[in-house]
Each structure stands twice: as C-alpha cells, then as structure tokens.
Amino acid sequence: MTEEAKTPPVVPINANQPIGEVLVFAEQILGQLQPVGLELLGAGRDLANKLERPLTAIVLGHNLGDIPKTLIAYGADKVYVADHPDLEQYRTLPYRRVICNWLEQMPVEPHTMLLGSTTTGRDLAPRIAAHFKTGLTADTTELDVGDYEHKGGADPSKIGLYANCLYAIRPSFGESLKARILGPWKNPQMATTRPGVMIPLKPDWERQGEIVQIPVELDPTDYRLVVKETFQEVKKGVNLADADVIVSGGYGMANAEGFELLRQLADCFENAAVGASRKAVDVGWIPYIHQIGQTGKTVRPKVYIACGISGAIQHRVGMQNADLIIAVNKDPDAPIFKFAHHGIVGDVYQVVPEMIRQLKQNQSATTKEVSSVV
C-alpha cells in the first residue's frame, strides 16, 4: 500500500448525490412582476454559477405576458410558467399544489429554492418546506454556497464533510452576531429574503432561455378559501426606497410625538422620508411601513439620520449602505456609533430642534442669496 492510499482525501458524504438547479419563485400581483423576484435572480445567479447548475424561475398567474421573458433577461436560464384563471390571484392552497406537484415530478429536486420574504412568500414558503420536510431560513441577508463539516450532534450518522451547502445568513436574535444556517441533508434548501436586500443583474434582453408551461391540476379542497377583493393602497409620504434623506427614530424617541418632530426635520429636506427601528414600531409609535431593518425595509439613501436608535444588528443590516450615517444618541457607548460616520452625543429632543433651526436658517440664507442675485 502506498502512503497516499493510507490517508485518502476526505470525500464529502454527499459527493455522489446529484445537485439540482437553483429555483426562484417570482411573485406577481395583479399581473405586475414584483421586484423581489428579480433581486432573487441576482442572488440566485451567483449560487447557480458556483454550483455549475442552471438558474430557474417559477411564476404562477394568468395572462402573464412578457413576465417569463423578463425573468430570462434578469438571469434565469429556464422559466416554469403555470397559467390558469384560478391562479390569477395568489392563494395558498392552489399555488402550493402546483409548485409541489411540479417539484415532485422532477428527476432531481432543486438544490436551492428562494422566495421573497413578502406577505405572499412568507405565506407560501413554510407550506412548501413542511410538505417536503426540508429546512427553511427566513429573512436572510446574505446567501452563499460552500463546504460544511458536521462535527457532532444528536445523530452520529450525520457527522462528516458536506460539499455545496447553501449558506443562509441572517442576524441572530438578541446578539451582535450573524448566524450561518445550513440544512444539507434535504433538498431543496430553502430561504426567504426581504425585498431590497439582494441586487438584481442588469437586464440583457438578448439573453436566450427556455420557457416551459407546467401543468395545473387543482383539487376541490384547494378552493376552501376564496379571495373576495384585493385593494392596493397609495401610501403617502413613505417612499423610503427613493428618498435622498431618511430621518429615522428608535426607542430613544420615547413616544409617538417624537416622530412628529422627526417629520419636521424630514420636511427641511427636498426628498426625505421618516423611518423607524423595529422597537418603535412594536410599541405602536409609528406604523410598520416605516420600519427599517432585517424585518422591515432595506434602504440606501444619501443621508441617514438615526435618532435615538441603539444600532442593533437587525437595524444595521437595513441601512448600513447609506452614503452618510449621522447618529444622535445620548449613550456614547451605543453600538450605532461604531458604524455611523458622524455621531452626536446628546438628547434627541435638544439636538433635533437645533438641527431644524439651523437647516431652516441655511434655507432662508440661500433663498436670500438667490433673491439678491435676481
């Protein structure tokens, strides 16, 4: 026997298992493709390239028009289309039936399945995961693939090296840590991601891909719930995605009136919106649509003014890519000062009114200059 034969390289336990595709659920509402599907294709493309497997998308609805072509332009190699009048509006049971049936007949189940962490994705993903008895990680902030060495645990037969695992990464509860969550034992390995977190690819309208119509066979029990009406509401003054400046408040604002003060500060700017940390939303000072962070919106404004926000990791992942972060907090040890660009140590109820005063002064000064020129 040679030396080499005595110490063979470690062979991953799952080395002989076929690797399936990376599948993205593309959500549409009233025939409008939702951006989160395109964002997931951006993240999924990277995973598919690393796994050397196709990136596929699945879309359900009725009269879907150019949606399949759009999905190809944004990176899908293949698009599964279920077109049926009863799929026009999202309903849990019919969607779950069509998707589970389709995955079940695949010769190799997808390696990974990604869904948006929207009201639809969070309704649907756990049903699919429970059906296949597979792992699902909610609200991931990063996705990757790589090896994993399982060193111990309840089941000794699982110990060993696993290749090509989905890394579903999210902040862990109450800790300034990021958790890497894995489930290499069962495919598809599933994850959801909030809208705005992943970056879509630039569309390539010349890109070629395959469009596959998939069967729709519903069961009478799928009609136990019917949708009467869907209302889309116009939200006033909560355009966090496009705002240049976001003035955001946390638990340190102490009450709902504090947010009125933040609105006044936001009003000093040309294109600004008011945001909030989760704690401020949970206690009811401001509605959920203002929430920024892991379980709220992810924003990339030019200026982010954080008032009375401690800066927990759950908030940070939603705003850390702002060009300029200004933090106001009376606690000099608040974590937010570790990643803000400028920090003011002081009481928000003194600092914010002074900011408003100085910005308004600046405003009138500039106006005077302009008028004197004219």
Next chain:
Amino acid sequence: MSGSLNILVLIKQVPDTSSKAGLNPDGTIDRAKAKRMLNPFDRFALQAALHSKKVTNGKVTALSMGPPPAVEILLEAIEHGVDKGFLLSDRRLAASDTLATAYALHKVIQHLGPFDLIFTGLQTTDGDTAQVGPQIAERLNLPQVTYCEDFSIEGGKLHARRIVEGGHQTVVSEFPALVTVANAYHHLEYKTIRGARLVQELQRNEELKAQYIQTITLDDVGADPELCGLKGSPTIVAHTDKVGQIGGRCVMHQGKSIEMLVNEIAAGTNIKEFVRQ
C-alpha cells in the same frame, strides 16, 4: 350565526428585550437572567380567539411549547378568559427548528382536537420567522389566513381581512382553518375579574390548577421523538460570525453646546445639499 366553535390559540413565552434585565452591555442576551413575557404578537392571537369564543359561544384552549416556566403565560391566558391550557414540555424538544416545532405541535393538536379555528401570532419576537403557523396548517392540511387583521364569523364561514404587499385583501374561508394574527388586530378583550380571581385561586391550589393547566410530553400525544428536537430539525446554526466593522471610524461630536455640535455636523458633511429650497 354558527354553532359554538372549538377554538385553539397557540402562544409562546419569549425573552423580554425591552427590559434591561439579562441584557449585556454589548446588546447580547443572557437568556437565563432575561425576563420572560408572552410573545407580543400572541396577545393579538389571544384576543382574536377570545372574540371568536364570545361571538360563537365557543370554547378556547391555549397551547404552548417550552420549558416549565411557560406555565406563566398559560395562567395569563386563563386570566383573559381562556378555558383550558396545555403546555407541551419535553427535553427531547430542545433545539427544535420550525419544522420540528410544527411537527410536535400538530401531534398535540390532533390529540386535543378537532378544532374549528386555530389562531397563532403572526410571528414571535425571538425567532421572527412566521413559519410555524403555516407549517402546522400544512401538516394538518388546513386552509390558512396569514397576516389577518380583522375578521367576522358569518354563515359558518370565516370572513377575514389580511395585509398584502401594498394593501389589503378580503377572503372567505371554510372551517377548520388556521389564522395568524397581525399586530394591527384591534378587538381587545380585557382581563376579567372572574379570570383574575380564578388565577389567584389556581396559584394557591395545585390540584385545581391541574384541572385547568396540564403539562404533557411527546409520549402523551404519540409524537415520534426522532422527528423532534435537534434530530428532527433539517436546519442547524452552523457558524456565527462577529459582525465586522464597516464604514469609516465615527467622528464623535460631544461635550459642547448643542448648537455647536449641530454646527459641526452641518459644516463637516454634505447634508445642506439636500435641504429644501
């Protein structure tokens, strides 16, 4: 008007992060020292269950899973008017992920049921996944209404309003169904004097307490321990990274008059460029 409904509400005890107790200076949590509370979302589920009880002259059972102290939240539920509480408590459930949790709870529900309506909170504040409710509905093959913020029971059906992306949706579901309740739900039912007295009585009288709150194990409901806890969980937390420092080092402004501090910001950054003219 429907007949009386048999209603179940699922509740969970979570660490209280708004309290300073158990909160380390760096923001991490010492779970042993942390105060415990009813998951805030479950309060809305509890209200929804009690409202359904009232309008259908029904019966509400509360079910929780967790270590023995979780009995506290079952007592709280009884104070509000829940008829009976069950705690699934078993060491073999430790480290259960959402799939394993849903498996264990669905076995208890099959054992205690059948129920016409099952309410859960939209999500918990410690896990934040919103997965366990729908995973139980899948196991029990039930229709589900997630993100429910209002509902009525008419003609033997559930008429519900739920939150969807950018708006609302109205749906009608047959019974039985599972409903996850959002924190916008607003029909509040308060603690009753009768409930408060009863809980005082239960705290003095263990025998009576056992009639209202029962602690059960996996064996009691015929659940397979292989499908629970770490063994039954397809996901594991494999690795935690300390979050790296990002951005530049923070320029701190302190120890001067507020006017000067704000002036330093206005002078040292480009925020004036965005001021409304």
